[in-house]
Amino acid sequence: MSSLQTAFTQSQALVGTEVGVSNWITVDQEMIDTFAKTTHDEQWIHVDPERAAAETPFGGTIAHGFLTLSLASRFAYDCFSLMTGQVMGINYGMNKLRFLMPVRAGSKLRGRFTLVDVKARSATDLLRTNTLTIEIDGEETPALVAEWLGLAVFKD
Structure with missing residues (x-):
């Protein structure tokens, strides 16, 4: 059985199961x-903490939605390693993405x-689809939920 076939069977x-939970990352003003x-x-x-505190309901600045999304790659590094025979993983895009809760400066995400x-x-390729939920420490509602596609590329 090839390494791709083995990885396919294992995957x-x-x-339907949770396959990883990353470490927490603090999203600070810097x-x-x-x-x-x-x-x-x-x-x-x-970028203006004083104005954001005075003029928004958030109590200060919030992270860009795309900043929150961009951390997905870091979270994946915490959760996934190459499978036997896999030479690389490639971001293949998103099917669905929703930003559900603003991320306040100083929040921790995973x-x-x-x-x-x-x-x-x-x-040589497996297309894996994962639901990614980016959680905010202390909040019930996540920052975002996305359906993320990734290619696992194997030697033939």
């Missing part, structure tokens, strides 16, 4: 400011992954 057995400069999105709700589906796409 199929995990469909991270938000750096992201704002990098993306040229320096809207005041992200990612929770549930394997939804796995398909052999070719002789």
Whole structure:
């Protein structure tokens, strides 16, 4: 049996189960400011703590939704390692994505992954679909929920 076939069989057995929970990451104002400069999105709700405290219901600045989403890669590093024979993993995109709760500066986030589906796409690729929930420490509602697709690429 090839390593791809073995990985496929092992992955199929995990469909419907939680396959990883990452470590917590603190989203502080410095991270938000750096992201704002990098993306040229320096809207005041992200970068002006005094104005955000005075003029928003959030009590201060909030992270960009795309900053929160961009942490998905870091959360995946905490949760997944290469399978036997796998040479790389490739982000294949999102099917669904919803931002449910703003992330206040100073919040701690973590990612929770549930394997939804796995398909052999070719002789060298597995397409794995995970539900990603990014949780905010102390909040019942998550920051976001997404259906994330990833290609696991194997040597043939």
